[in-house]
Amino acid sequence: MTEHEAFALELAHVAAAETLPLFRGDCEADNKLSNGGFDPVTAADCNAEAAIRRLIGERYPHHGVIGEEYGEDRPDAEHVWVLDPVDGTRAFIAGLPLWTTLIALRTGGQPSVGVIAQPYLDEVFIGGPSGAWLIRGEAKTPLKTRACERLTEAVISTTDPDIFNGAELGAWTQVRAASKLARLGCDAYAYAMVAAGRMDLVAETSLKPWDWSALVPVVEAAGGQVVNWRGAAPDDGGQVLAVGDARLIDQALVTLRRAAI
Structure with missing residues (x-):
């Protein structure tokens, strides 16, 4: 596993520490829209992204960040982390374990490492230069798409x-x-x-x-x-x-x- 792949996993665990205590708990949803419709955001979204950004800033201060909740910081850097702390906030507030934390590293403008994490199910799907893996606890299973011709x-x-x-x-x-x-x-x-x-x-x-x-x-x-x-x-x-x-x-x-x- 590369250095950046390992760090992406670390970021997923940091995010889980913020999201899991609020899932199926007392977590109010605010509406980002003021002119009709419903685009929810919760403390889980905001806290998780803030925690991820803090760790990126400590470990890789020269890297950029693009996040759903807190915008852009050096988006033109060679290495840019792209964050969705809770993808599927509607599922999150409905108590459905189909929301995920999305963490990507763009290198030279192209996604090079990706994480799809579902901490309630203890699942982290990661892809990058080392391959694609499902990580559950200490278990690491290779990911492989299936053949489907039609x-x-x-x-x-x-x-x-x-x-x-x-x-x-x-x-x-x-x-x-x-x-x-x-x-x-x-x-x-x-x-x-x-x-x-x-x-x-x-x-x-x-x-x-x-x-x-x-x-x-x-x-x-x-x-x-x-x-x-x-x-x-x-x-x-x-x-x-x-x-x-x-x-x-x-x-x-x-x-x-x-x-x-």
């Missing part, structure tokens, strides 16, 4: 069809209709299941850099691929397609590309 055989996911606009929803609906099984509401945990060979495809939109940066090294180090809806590398457009078997990309993009930004 979309009609695929288990797929998106967090919520409400995230899609009209054209995107039409595209997703066609992909869903062609698949074997679709599951909703998993947030970033679905990408961990792609890496683990339990799901085959995830399609989402409106993702921010902290939503997708950690997913790329985990899925790709496990043998999968992550692209945007045009088939290129993920970008600020926020449309992401992750597959365990690259043969699914063209089959999904036949539809998704029509709604690509």
